[in-house]
Amino acid sequence: MKSQKLTLRLLEGVLWMFSAFIFVPYLLVLLTSLKNAKEAGLFTLSVPSEILILQNYKIVFEQGYVIQGFVNSMLIAVLSLFVILMCSALLSFYIARVKDAFSSFLYYFFIMGMMAPISLVTTFELLKSLDLINTRMGVAMIFASTLIPFATFIYVGFVKGLPKELDESSTIDGCGPYKMFFLVIMPLLQPITVTAGILVFMNVWNDSQIVLFFLNDNAKWTMPLNIYRFYGYYRYEWNYIFGSVLLTTLPVFLLYLVGQRFIIEGMTSGAVKG
């Protein structure tokens, strides 16, 4: 038993040692963002000779489109989130409850959406013909169409676990199907809605390709793409670039610190139990 304990402590030490693969890049970003441009370009973990926290972050904040990006990211994320959660909760309730060929076809029909890549050219043309190209609304719709399958996948497993007696008793009590869903089922879906919500939010917030493909107007770009835009201007000033990297990943990092349990559990609930 004693040797087993020793092995565990040893294993713990080794795992922390290997965490350097994670921490060193983080530390590099943090230290570089505090340095002057010359030192920053050296990419070392040395302590900065002068700490330029205010000067550097002032430039990032003023020229890195931080506020603009944040507002755009928020608008797109909240809009997509609302549409995706509403549609997926309704859809998965139907799929989980109705047991016929059509219902199971629906399930696989939507799951297929998790596999196929978006068709760039035709989606672009579609948005153009609907007057949604270069709009945050259009991008939110694309997010919805690609993430409804994912959210549905997560929801269905959970809804299947809700006893059907709930539906029966609420029907006996005189609830119609809509009242039943919104007053009885929706509140019970709260835990999985939080999980699915965080995952969808992170997916939309961190995405850089859908915005790149369908929003040519960079005044509407989200935070990740604004890092890239900023990088275009300050190609050799890595103190600013890494400052921008740090500043724009901060909101997600804070969310992660708060909701870590939900995020990790959420990412696994669909895959393992689904």
Add this chain to the structure above:
Amino acid sequence: MRMNAKSAIRYPILFIVPALVIYMIFFIYPTLSGFYFSFTDWNASSTEVKFVGVQQFMDVVQNPDFTLALKNTFLFSITTTLGKNIVSIALAVFLTTALLTRNALRAVYFSPAILNIVAVGLIFQGLTNPDIGFVNHMFRALGLDWFAQGWISDPKLSIHVASVMEIWRATGITMAIYIAGIQNISRDYYEAATIDGAPAWSKFRYITLPLLMPAVTINVLLSLIYGFRMFEGIYFLTQGGPGTSSEVIMTMVYKYMGQGLYGYSTALNLILVVIILIFSFPILSYLRKKEVEG
């Protein structure tokens, strides 16, 4: 008129309408019309769209850039699938033992998964820059100059750097799925094995691994598909370069769309869909069979 309560519960078709409408308009319609346009010469410079049939695909296959992109797509998908899954199974096994700082370690190893790919791409540019990058500094400081390579500026290595970046970023997600899988395995098996005096490796080999197979299947499926579809991880690290050396199918789709060769671009898209279907169907049907048995 009223039947008994059980048969009176209704699940109106309206429940599926919002999701179905959005999905059909914004995903299914462009996907299917893309299939059609991949057999046409649709492009930006002419107003007329002519049907060219399979000739388009002959052209694609004869394009040397496509051959390279196809090779890179497979290389990227397979390397990242292997890397993510092997590393994360090991991590998951270790991080489900009775460690004191287990939760902190899990949080650390998971954390790169919450970063956006533009940020990760820039971090890796800083790490792997051939002249000033952190990695080459390290090797030179350790006297291992031979290891200081061109990385993202070396046409032979750039796609591999992209694979390593993806493994670094996404192993945490795969790991979390394995951790959940291991936690679902009954403790009784391990207790019985301990009584029989089985060493740790045997417990892994004969209990953990076989019972983890459903999680392995889903993880392999997800990583393969994700790898085949990869765009961001290449574009924001190397932009497909140097030259076209790290181009994958999705970056080519984007490139040809930018050049106004719409039909050609949709053809590349269709090829990718077919590849994904060929690889995921066997895995999916295996999963369904398991579901029925289980």
